[in-house]
Amino acid sequence: MVWWVAFWVFVIDQLSKIWVVHVLDLATRLQIEVWPPFLNFHMAWNYGINFGLLAGDAPATRWILISVALGIVLFVLVWMRRDPPGRLGLISAGMLIGGALGNVVDRVLYGAVADFLNMSCCGFSNPFAFNVADIAIFAGAFGLVLFPSAKNT
Template identity: 80%
Template sequence: MERVEKQRQQGMLRLVWTVAGIIFVVDQLTKIWVVHIMDLVTRLNIDVFPPYLTFRMAWNYGINFGLLAGEAPATRWILISVALGIILFVLVWMRRDPPGRYGLISAGMLIGGALGNVVDRVAYGAVADFLNMSCCGINNPFAFNIADIAIFAGALGLVLFPGGKKPA
């Protein structure tokens, strides 16, 4: 019986890591493509489908929307440590109280996005944001990336599909 439970847990963690890997790769490939190959890093702005979608280069030294921004190396390493701590917390949570399939997918999205942004902070000293969307006469000044979308969707999914034991 113990062996079956261990295999079940391994399968659940495999799903988390598979989703995390997919998110991580897609995030990093889009950043390489847009920032370096399309040269957004020097062009700064590329109209894709204005005003709905524009690529706008933004180096985020803080957390969402540039909060807690600071170019100091200490800020960078603190934010890397916080992201890695959140990843560890989510992994422990998934082992101790695994949710259903949607919760596991959500955990993978959050972990993959967080790892994508950690790699940016290590490689560039800041997170490479480039997606900018505006609509209906509202000019959105903020940019984000695939990792940010995955972190937001993953956190929302963990709230909506937290798991836990069902009452008998």
């Protein structure tokens, strides 16, 4: 189950990036209003981790972040094998793995993660952009905290 969830998260993430960044040409246009202010596409090449933390355009930073992401994927896989959680935990692990691998592919192909989703509401203007992989990583990590063992699902 982990691999199926990871596969579909990865595919949805990469297809959304291809569609928005290349087909809609967000890489050149930089901004597309979809449903203002709730949903807009804003091109942001993220060289760091969430919210641009640890950002640096240096090749060393890029490969360190790729290594960290792959290390996390390996850690989660070993964890799932040694102490398998219930169904919700496995789904959560797959989401985290698929999202992490989606962002790894971005770093390999582009040197940075392609972030494009921007959401604001109710007088709050969000300056940050994210992508489908980021959502999956966050939801997967949250799910692993909530559903770490088969007893909780």
